[in-house]
Amino acid sequence: MADEYSLSDVLERMYQNQLGLEAALMELTLQAEKQGLTEVGENIRGSLWSIGENAGFIKQGLAKLRSKQL
16 A cells, blocks of 8 residues: 555655646636736746746656656
């Protein structure tokens, strides 16, 4: 049963959740900007930029963890 909850599997699911939240935030950003809330859109885009930057590091870390498990 421990194999079902390995660190890399848990982190992979967290990464997938992050991507889903990023997509949802982008949808909300587009809606806010359509309504003229440009400052809100800019603030969200700043946060999305950070999420995107961190996603690359997470993906690299996952690759390293998986290679060590083989």
